[in-house]
Amino acid sequence: xxxxxxxxxxxxxxxxxxxxxxxxxxxxxxxxxxxxxxxxxxxxxxxxxxxxxxxxxxxxxxxxxxxxxxxxxxxxxxxxxxxxxxxxxxxxxxxxxxxxxxxxxxxxxxxxxxxxxxxxxxxxxxxxxxxxxxxxxxxxxxxxxxxxxxxxxxxxxxxxxxxxxxxxxxxxxxxxxxxxxxxxxxxxxxxxxxxxxxxxxxxxxxxxxxxxxxxxxxxxx
Amino acid sequence: xxxxxxxxxxxxxxxxxxxxxxxxxxxxxxxxxxxxxxxxxxxxxxxxxxxxxxxxxxxxxxxxxxxxxxxxxxxxxxxxxxxxxxxxxxxxxxxxxxxxxxxxxxxxxxxxxxxxxxxxxxxxxxxxxxxxxxxxxxxxxxxxxxxxxxxxxxxxxxxxxxxxxxxxxxxxxxxxxxxxxxxxxxxxxxxxxxxxxxxxxxxx
Numbered sequence: 001x002x003x004x005x006x007x008x009x010x011x012x013x014x015x016x017x018x019x020x021x022x023x024x025x026x027x028x029x030x031x032x033x034x035x036x037x038x039x040x041x042x043x044x045x046x047x048x049x050x051x052x053x054x055x056x057x058x059x060x061x062x063x064x065x066x067x068x069x070x071x072x073x074x075x076x077x078x079x080x081x082x083x084x085x086x087x088x089x090x091x092x093x094x095x096x097x098x099x100x101x102x103x104x105x106x107x108x109x110x111x112x113x114x115x116x117x118x119x120x121x122x123x124x125x126x127x128x129x130x131x132x133x134x135x136x137x138x139x140x141x142x143x144x145x146x147x148x149x150x151x152x153x154x155x156x157x158x159x160x161x162x163x164x165x166x167x168x169x170x171x172x173x174x175x176x177x178x179x180x181x182x183x184x185x186x187x188x189x190x191x192x193x194x195x196x197x198x199x200x201x202x203x204x205x206x207x208x209x210x211x212x213x214x215x216x217x218x219x220x221x
Numbered sequence: 222x223x224x225x226x227x228x229x230x231x232x233x234x235x236x237x238x239x240x241x242x243x244x245x246x247x248x249x250x251x252x253x254x255x256x257x258x259x260x261x262x263x264x265x266x267x268x269x270x271x272x273x274x275x276x277x278x279x280x281x282x283x284x285x286x287x288x289x290x291x292x293x294x295x296x297x298x299x300x301x302x303x304x305x306x307x308x309x310x311x312x313x314x315x316x317x318x319x320x321x322x323x324x325x326x327x328x329x330x331x332x333x334x335x336x337x338x339x340x341x342x343x344x345x346x347x348x349x350x351x352x353x354x355x356x357x358x359x360x361x362x363x364x365x366x367x368x369x370x371x372x373x374x375x376x377x378x379x380x381x382x383x384x385x386x387x388x389x390x391x392x393x394x395x396x397x398x399x400x401x402x403x404x405x406x407x408x409x410x411x412x413x414x415x416x417x418x419x420x421x422x423x424x425x
Binding site for chain 1: 258261262265266269270273320323324327328330331332335336338339393396397400401402403404405406407408410411412413414415
């Protein structure tokens with residue numbers, strides 16, 4: 001049983017979507033059951049749509065193979081509250097169904113029934129999962145992050161507080177290769193590699209112009 | 222073509238029109254984005270907080286205890302009046318006290334104790350080989366701490382150690398900047414991919 005939290009905004013979707021898609025595809029292909037949720041208001045509808053779309057690819061049913069709990073503000077109290085009782089934090093799912101009416105949630109009460117939490121984040125929300133669910137409830141935390149956040153999370157990865165990270169388009173492309181189904185991450189990485197080569201070429205050209213100008217100024221002086 | 226794709230495509234081009242110059246189409250798209258984001262967030266917050274956590278349990282299920290958070294919430298509006306502004310100090314102090322009580326132990330453990338223990342590892346591994354990475358971590362940690370120690374003048378050996386710290390800081394900032402460029406490029410690639418594939422159907 002996985003808990004996937006879509007802790008991101010719509011603006012980071014081009015980078016976040018390939019990461020989320022490959023994680024969801026891998027999980028559904030291994031017949032893992034998924035509980036989705038969000039600690040960001042903007043991530044709620046996006047997370048539900050991504051989860052539902054990927055579930056359709058694998059013929060997975062809502063309520064039995066996956067559920068989406070929706071959004072909760074006050075993320076610290078939500079994370080801590082779920083450690084005691086998920087029902088107390090989310091009495092109903094995103095669609096308004098009482099949790100007890102969903103077969104998947106019948107025997108799920110707190111983190112004890114969840115093997116890992118994956119936070120798909122474009123900010124520091126995964127840190128809160130580490131600090132509260134990881135530290136207090138010994139929950140295994142993984143993260144799918146935008147590239148800009150990778151250095152922020154490196155210390156947590158090195159200390160073992162974060163079990164694993166999929167970082168940026170590069171991480172998504174690597175995961176897709178391992179999973180054996182290239183997707184939008186691999187396609188985006190090709191464009192990204194080309195643009196990196198272009199940037200490196202511009203840096204080299206800029207430096208050559210700078211040093212030539214400096215040499216000619218020295219020559220004149 | 223899907224109406225949503227057409228709107229998204231036009232709005233993307235409207236935002237990119239800023240690359241030419243600031244114009245009214247860009248301003249309209251920018252205002253629409255901010256307005257939509259705030260409106261959407263407000264509705265979600267209203268539903269998931271006020272309705273689900275307060276109004277339904279209090280008035281529907283009779284959970285009388287919820288009068289306490291309701292009263293604390295109403296006291297916050299005291300800030301709008303000079304004669305009642307003192308009322309807002311009660312919920313604020315409650316929030317700060319509760320927040321600090323919850324956050325300090327968790328942050329001390331996760332950000333300080335665990336990080337310190339992860340930084341202190343043997344230089345010789347169990348198999349007897351030399352752990353070069355750990356040596357780099359120790360040098361980086363001590364020299365960076367020396368850089369941020371302002372109780373002593375940076376001269377002599379201490380100054381040279383602090384100088385080494387600046388190199389580690391520059392490497393960190395360089396890596397962070399590189400990753401940020403990578404992240405922004407990914408966003409641009411995603412938008413261009415959307416424009417060429419879904420909106421204009423130039424790519425398949």
